[in-house]
Amino acid sequence: MAPGDFVRTIKQLADLVGQVSIITTDPEMAASARxxxxLLRRDVVAAGIVPGALVASATDDGGPS
Structure with a gap:
């Protein structure tokens, strides 16, 4: 797997987990998801993330707009 593919995949996973933290009714699950x-958005993955952006749009593939 190419490094760029890894970063994009982890960003997508972080977005999905962030969405779970928003929609769940279980406070413990929400805290775990956050x-x-x-943990997912650190190091090289965090380098391309705008501060304060928790959840990207469902159609965001991490590529250029």
Whole structure:
């Protein structure tokens, strides 16, 4: 897997987990999902993320707009 593909995949996973944290009615699951997003969005993955952006649109593939 190419490094760019890895970063894009992790960003998509973080977006999905972030969406789970928003829609779940279980406070423990929401907290766990938010913690998972924090762990996923670090190092090289975090380098391309706009601060404060928790969830990208469902059609965002991480590529150029």
């Amino acid at each position: 913690a998972a997003v924090d």
